[in-house]
Amino acid sequence: MRTSANAAPESVLIVDDEPSLRTILSFIVQRVGAVPVVAPDAATARQLAAKHTFACALIDKNLPGENGLDFLKWLRSVQPGCNALIVTAYGNVDSAIEALRLGAFDYLLKPFEVDALEHRLKLALQQYRMRQEHERMQAMLVQADRLASLGLLAAGVVHEVNTPLAYILSNLDWIDEELPSLRKALEGQKHAGKELASLAERMAGLESTMRDIREGAERVRHIARDVKAFARDPGDASQLVDLREVLDAALKMALVHIRYRARVVRDYQDVPLVLANEARLAQVFLNLVVNAAQAIPEDGGDHEIRVRLWTGPNGEACAEVGDTGMGIPAENMAHLFEPFFTTKPSGEGTGLGLFICKSIVESFEGTITVDSRPGVGTTFRLSLPPHVRSSRATRPAEPVVSAAVS
Structure with a gap:
């Protein structure tokens, strides 16, 4: 039995x-294959829960x-994945309902049968393990979609890199x-003014060419940096994000799909x-932008x-990606966000893109909706809760039209 170890x-x-x-409870926990960590009061339990994760x-x-229900409420706020069982000798229907309302997994009365508590604890652990496995599979699906998107972009990246590399x-x-x-000209010079002036012009040409080379190399570096940032596993860390920067990065990544199909119209307020x-939001916007281009x-x-x-x-922060493409048939609208649903030819789509987009947006407590008319176009709208109410100045509210994305 452990009391304060990790x-x-x-x-x-x-x-x-x-x-x-x-x-007794520690013995039961050990019987189901878990590790008991004990606390004699809520204050000690808070210290333990602030440092460690419990199933x-x-x-x-x-x-x-402190009342056990008050501690339960706090525990659910810091560890929502923890399945809590309330055990009491002074239970009634009202307290049981309150415990379940606060998120308790189960409610047991003392004295209890050891086998009964062991059975309920096993169920709680099984649900915890299933939830962990679901989250792991969800993360694998997200990464699989990222790799699929990266494969889709590979040809475009090669094209974008080849252009600066060529010059x-x-x-x-x-x-x-x-x-x-x-070098030979300089070696042969005998202080002739006209020839030196010609050499100066040629040296100026060299300087100009070197500037072009530097510009091209910078373009290659930026392309490689964008691809590397998109390809890496971003983990689960969250930070303050400016949607303008994320959306612009997605447009740059999808440039090869957009360039010969449509012009981009930005309206950033x-x-x-x-x-x-x-990185996960960039994955969402990249998916939506590529889908928009492919629909045209x-x-x-x-x-x-x-x-x-x-x-x-x-x-709330709202974003919209719309196109003037073919639109989505009415019979497909209800299935758009279902996993493995796709209308693309075999080998061109996994059917996971929009499902992953919805999962990512909802993981940040946001929403995503779609509006489409066949023959007119499709618009996806995202809404995300603000972290701060104020925002720094952005580009003018008037639409900015560009034939290509820089």
């Missing part, structure tokens, strides 16, 4: 002021210094030819910062991909 991944917190009962908790309703190599070839010629994972036929028409940002009526 809790194992599947530890059970026992909060009871009776030493004999703590011993389950066995909480006495009547504790010295870098071309300019290097020119410099390789020009430098020996300049003031939006608050949001507390989210920047390559028919030479005057098509648009419209991206908007604005602040909602309740201070």
Whole structure:
């Protein structure tokens, strides 16, 4: 039995002021294969829960210094994944209902049968393990979608890198030819003014070429940096995120899909910062932008991909990605966010993109909706709660139209 050591991944917190009962509960926890971590009161239990993660908790309703239901409420706020069982000798229907309303997994009366408590504790642990496995699988699906998107972007990245590389190599070839010629010319000079002026012009040309090479190399570095940032596993860390920066990054990544299909129309108004994972939001916007581009036929028409940002009526940060593409048939609208649903040809879509988008947005307590009319276009709208109400100045509210994304 442990009292203050580091809790194992599947530890059970026992909060009871009776030493004999703590011993019995610890024995039951060990029988189900978990590690008991005991506390004689709520204050000690708070200290333990602030440092360690628990799969389950066995909480006495009547504790010295703090009511067990008050501790339950606090525990649910700091560890919502912990399945708590209230154990009490002074139970009634009202307290049981209150415990369940506060998020208790179960409610047991003393005296209890050891087998009965063991069975309920096993159920609580099983649910915890299933929830952990679901979260692990969800994370794997998100990463799989990221890799699928990265594969989709590979051809575009190669194209974008090849363009600056082409003039870098071309300019290097020119410099390789020009430098020996300049060296020979300088070696043969006998202080002739006209020839030196010609050499000065050629040196100026070299300087200009070197600037072009530097610019091209910077472009390659930025492309590589964007791809690396998108490809890496972002983990679960959240931070303050500016949706404008995330949306612009997604547009840059999807440039090859947009360039020959549509022009981008930006309408960025003031939006608050949001507390989210920047890489995961970039995954959402990239998916939506690529889908918008793929929905637009390559028919030479005057098509648009419209991206908007604005602040909602309740201070929320709102974003919109719309297109003037083919639209979505009515019979498909109800299935858009279902896993593995896709209308793309075999091999061109996993059916996970929009499902992952919805999961990511909802994980940040946001919402995503869609509006579409066949033959007119489709618009996806996101809403995320603000982290702060104020926001710094953004670009002008008037729409900014661009034929390409820089």
